[in-house]
Structure formats: structure tokens, C-alpha cells
Amino acid sequence: MCEMQIKLAENYGFCFGVKRAIKIAEKSPNAITSGPLIHNNQEINRLKTSFNVSTAHDMSEIKDKNKVIIRTHGIPKNDLEDLKKNNADVYDATCPYVTKPQQICEDMSSKGYEIVIFGDIEHPEVKSVMSYSKTPPIVIRSSEELDGLAIKSKVAIVSQTTKKHEDFAKIIASLSRRCKEVRVFNTICNATFENQDAIDDLSREADVMIIIGGRSSSNTKQLYKISKNNCKSSYHIESDEELEKSWFEGKKLCGISAGASTPDWIIKQTIEAIKNI
Numbered sequence: 462m463c464e465m466q467i468k469l470a471e472n473y474g475f476c477f478g479v480k481r482a483i484k485i486a487e488k489s490p491n492a493i494t495s496g497p498l499i500h501n502n503q504e505i506n507r508l509k510t511s512f513n514v515s516t517a518h519d520m521s522e523i524k525d526k527n528k529v530i531i532r533t534h535g536i537p538k539n540d541l542e543d544l545k546k547n548n549a550d551v552y553d554a555t556c557p558y559v560t561k562p563q564q565i566c567e568d569m570s571s572k573g574y575e576i577v578i579f580g581d582i583e584h585p586e587v588k589s590v591m592s593y594s595k596t597p598p599i600v601i602r603s604s605e606e607l608d609g610l611a612i613k614s615k616v617a618i619v620s621q622t623t624k625k626h627e628d629f630a631k632i633i634a635s636l637s638r639r640c641k642e643v644r645v646f647n648t649i650c651n652a653t654f655e656n657q658d659a660i661d662d663l664s665r666e667a668d669v670m671i672i673i674g675g676r677s678s679s680n681t682k683q684l685y686k687i688s689k690n691n692c693k694s695s696y697h698i699e700s701d702e703e704l705e706k707s708w709f710e711g712k713k714l715c716g717i718s719a720g721a722s723t724p725d726w727i728i729k730q731t732i733e734a735i736k737n738i
């Protein structure tokens with residue numbers, strides 16, 4: 462009889478925005494999503510099989526569809542307006558933490574502020590946020606990119622939701638040296654950092670750690686790295702099929718965490734499989 466305890470990290474897996482998007486998709490059978498709803502193929506396949514919710518990889522694929530789900534990162538304002546003009550039923554799963562910087566850009570640019578966005582210009586979330594500015598925004602990935610840029614004396618700054626607070630602070634400091642008025646809107650989302658803090662705590666007390674998530678998921682890899690630092694017996698798996706009995710021999714506490722795109726049903730399946738080992 463195995464006496465090993467299993468403990469989940471205080472925060473793990475799907476964030477609030479992704480959970481909300483999945484619920485919207487489950488309530489919108491036969492719809493098409495504007496890009497992959499989340500970065501987890503097993504979950505996308507489940508939505509396809511159970512609800513016939515399919516994924517478009519390009520706006521051209523959804524232009525003539527009548528049931529469209531907007532993914533968590535949002536889409537450019539013009540594309541959204543085009544869909545509505547075409548009388549499509551639009552189910553907006555844009556995360557409220559992304560809607561907020563969209564609204565700030567629209568509002569502050571109409572009040573004459575130059576908009577600065579801290580983020581990656583190629584990222585879909587940044588593309589959607591910048592489309593709401595009434596004047597062309599400045600998009601930068603670091604404070605160094607501000608050097609040599611002409612900038613107005615009145616600016617409003619927002620951040621891509623996944624950026625680090627420390628880097629955002631550097632940009633704000635740099636702007637405040639150059640501009641008379643800097644309006645700062647902290648639009649960073651803490652969901653990813655909360656998962657990281659929680660695994661940091663749990664991996665200090667557990668003697669074996671299982672981290673569930675896609676091999677290519679960068680936030681799962683980051684969780685694994687933090688865990689391995691504290692607990693030598695840390696293992697990154699995609700599903701319960703990879704579990705090995707020897708990992709748990711002589712262990713008293715097994716800690717579990719999962720990347721932000723790992724669905725609950727894969728986590729539950731893994732816990733059951735560990736219990737049965």
C-alpha cells in the first residue's frame with residue numbers, strides 16, 4: 462500500500478482568461494475560433510470532437526462564417542467591426558485583462574496622449590491592443606528601444622499582459638526622464654507569475670515533482686526549471702503515459718503542477734494514474 466501523499470500547487474494550470482474562453486467555446490457549438498483558442502492540441506481536439514468548434518488560422522477563413530469566437534488575445538478592431546458588419550454572431554472570449562489595455566489605448570489616444578506599448582509587435586495580443594489607438598502607437602520591447610525615438614511630452618503607457626514588472630519599471634523610469642507627463646497603466650497579468658511562485662514553494666517541500674504540460678510550452682518549461690532547482694526528482698510529462706514507477710519509490714510527498722495551457726482533465730487523469738502506481 463503506497464503511503465505517498467499527493468499535493469497540488471496552490472496555483473497551477475489554466476488561468477482565469479483561458480477557463481472563461483473554454484466555457485464560451487463549450488456554449489457555442491459549431492463556431493469557429495479566430496486562431497487557436499489555447500496552445501494545447503489535446504484541448505483543441507476535444508472542443509472539435511465534442512462541440513464541433515473549429516480553429517481558423519487566418520482572418521480570411523472566418524470572414525464569411527456566422528458564428529465566431531474571438532480568442533483570449535483579442536483581434537484588431539477593424540477585423541472585429543468587419544465581422545459584426547457581416548452579421549456574424551460574435552462570442553467575445555477576449556480576456557478582460559486584454560480588453561482593458563485596448564480601452565486605455567482608445568481613451569488616452571483620443572485625449573491627445575502618445576501611446577507607448579511595452580510588448581512584442583508581432584504578438585497577436587499587442588496587434589489587437591495597438592489597433593485601438595487613434596494615433597500610431599510606439600511599441601517597444603525594452604527601455605533601450607526608446608533611445609533616439611522622438612516622443613511627445615504627454616504619454617500613456619500600457620504593457621503586454623505577460624511582461625515582467627521589472628522591465629516595465631525600467632521603461633517607466635526612462636520615460637519619466639524625457640516626458641512632462643507619463644500616465645502609467647499597469648496591465649501586466651499575474652497569472653503566470655502566480656503559478657511560478659506556487660511551484661517554487663511546493664517543490665521545496667515535496668520529494669518528487671510532476672509538471673504536466675506540452676513539451677513546447679514555454680511556461681511549462683519555466684515551471685520545470687524552477688522545480689528542478691529545488692527538487693532533484695522533478696519530471697516534465699505531457700500525459701500520464703510517461704509516468705514511471707521508479708520515480709515514486711520511497712517518496713513521501715508528490716507535488717503536482719501544470720502549465721497555463723494544460724486542461725484540468727489531463728491533470729486529473731495524471732493524478733489518478735499516480736494513485737494507481
Ligand code: SF4
Pocket residue numbers: 476477478479533556557558559622650651652653
Ligand atoms: S491575460 Fe492573464 S488571465 Fe488573461 S488569458 Fe492571459 S494569462 Fe490568462
